[in-house]
Amino acid sequence: MSSTPPPAQRRRRKKRRARHLLRLFLIALFITILVGGAIWGISSLLGGSPEDSSSSSAPSSASSEASSIPSSSTPVSSEEEESSAPSSPYPLHETKTKDTVTMQFMGDILLHKQPVASAKQEDGTYDFSPYFSLISPYLTADLKIANMEGAVDPSQEPSSYPCFNYPSEIIRDAMGAGINFFTTSNNHSFDKGWKGLVATRESMIEAGVDFCGTYETQEQYDTPCIVNYGGINIGIVPYSYGHNGMIVTIPEENQPFAMRLFNHDSMEDVPKILQDIKDCREAGADFVILSLHWGAEYQDEPTAMQRKIAEALIEDEEGADIVLGNHSHCVQPVELHTVQTSSGPKDRLIVYSMGNFIADQSSVHKSRTRTSQMIEVTIKRQGDEVVLADAAYMPLMTYIREDIKTSDRYRIIPVGKYATAETRPSIFATDADWQFCKDAWERIPSVTGDSIPCLAG
Secondary structure (H helix, E strand, O other), X not given: OXXXXXXXXXXXXXXXXXXXXXXXHHHHHHHHHHHHHHHHHHHHHHHOOHHHHOOOOOOOOOOOHHXXXXXXXXXXXXXXXXXXXXXXXXXXXXXXXXXXXXXXXXXXXXXXXXXXXXXXXXXXXXXXXXXHOOOHHHOOOOEEEEEEOOEOOOOOOOEOOOOOEOOOHHHHHHHHHOOOEEEOOOOOOOXXXXXXHHHHHHHHHHHOOEEEOEOOOHHHHHOOEEEEEOOEEEEEEEEEOXXXXXXXXXXXXXXXXXXXXXXXXXXXXXXXXXXXXXXHHHOOOOEEEEEEEOOXXXXXXXXXXXXXXXXXXXXXXXXXXXXXXEOOOOEOOEEEEEEEEOOEEEEEEEEOOEEEEEOOOOOOOHHHHOEEXXXXXXXXXXXXXXXXXXXXXXEEEEEEOOOOOOHHHEEEEEHHHHHOOOOOOOOOOOHHHHHHHHHHHHHHHHHHOOOOOEOOO
8 A cells, every 4th residue: 555645745746847837838839830830931932921931923124004003903912823824924803714815905094174073072072973873884894994195183273275284083993994905195294293193093003003105214104014814914005196286295305205106196106006006916925906196186086197197007917906095085986907817817996986974064066075985805715816896886975964063963874874865874864875875875876887796875
């Protein structure tokens, strides 16, 4: 029969066991930390940290606007990452590789005094979202492009003609409607000088939206603008015919790269533009859109020189797949051309002008400046190429409630939907307003032509 140890001896044994257990715990903790650190170090060397992985697909020298901002405004879930497209050197906006990608192109966002005043709220902020509320449901494409015709510099007061500056809320609210790309190359790009140009870029970057057209450095100017949707690299080459003499507000050393300029009254710059398109393709673009701010204002037809330039730019073997025009503030023809290339016939599209997406130029050519067209395009993979598969247009108009001064004054609407109604839609305050819409439904197709189908909405 064993004897029971005295209390003092039992206490000493308990202390020894506690110290032994503590040593074992510390040894296990040390081993865990050591192994974990080794695993982390190896993974960092091989693949980078999770924070670094999202930016590894962008080229280190990328300075085009589309490459310098977040790749997507929508977080990607782990399930989506598992089915993501092959890695691309360009921002990946669509997580799954697709055989077809859709695009929609809108005209000028041109805000004179009244549209800005109507959007101003009691607290001093601006709300343009009602302007887009009726067209937003139709903005469903993968890539949706509009032209921002004016500076967006929050540090300067909003201003109207002849030098435009808009509140930054116009970017937010246009994005809220669905637009995810802005061109900034036009004759009002320099309206607020170098400061305004830089601020506009910063406003776009802060909003997290893709854009191109104005540049702060030679490197940005030289880097092709390419965005990726569904694994298809889409290049955008923006040019403007001029700057309203405001280049004097740009420092002389920055003038060569602030914006791409060309002569729309001569063929002299066609080789330069074709070289930019070629450079864009060599940088990886599968499909190239050429955005041209050009032509005569308030005219239904392009000039003879515009037609000559446009045809030269699509008929070249490596020319543009789409020529996308703006500036006339009204609708002009759309032409679908079949071009013979070394790989066979290809369809290419010329849009001479889309008109004003949102504007109130009531004092000049009212009926024309309130109408526009949205071009809808589908591109698809065909072997090793990406080709134009389908195109159509939807007539639009800016409806203005003359009796209202608040943000309910303006609405961008699909013309066909309301023009073909059996009774006057409630949106219209008067029969005359509805008649304006019905007249637009007749007029726009007569100008656009029948190269591509018309969509009612």
